[in-house]
Amino acid sequence: MRTGNWRKMFSEAMLVVAAVVCFTLSCGVVFAEETGTFEGTLTASGNRQILDFMEGRTVFTFSLEGHVNLKNAVGETSDFWADWVGLWDSKAGGTVRCVWDDMKGHKIYVVLNGTQLEKGATLTGEFVGGTGPFQGIQGNFIFTWTTVSFDTGDKVIAGYAKDIKGSYRLP
16 A cells, blocks of 8 residues: 555544444433422511502512522532512502522522412412523422511511422423
8 A cells, every 4th residue: 555545644633533423422412401399497587668559459569589499409509598579459469570699699589470469379480580590490489488577567578498399391
């Protein structure tokens, strides 16, 4: 075999090997979606502003913050600081927007809906997006207020739930 033919065959073989390796790497790097369930507790406290609405119907806006402590992590995170803002109506229930922050500054965006803001009331939450490792998160959860309290001036509110349970999917 001549030296020129050997080099040509070797070069062609290396091109084929390189193409196979590149194809394998490009096709093989597929990130599997992650799914999971979680449960835990949450605490929240803050302020509310009662609106002078109609007689017999309590309506207020509120801003709360607190800790979400999960037994099973969402992704790799089990502790979040949550900020909530909402509107509550004693007849229609409430709607709340919430942001869960992890210790690294990544966020999960949450929409909450539910019944009265009182002990025994149940709220449902839906994950509608996130940042960093939570980008594209979807899922839902439910919890029941174990305690809800207002100060004597009715402007400070606090609540605790020990039964938060849910599921999530990360793409």
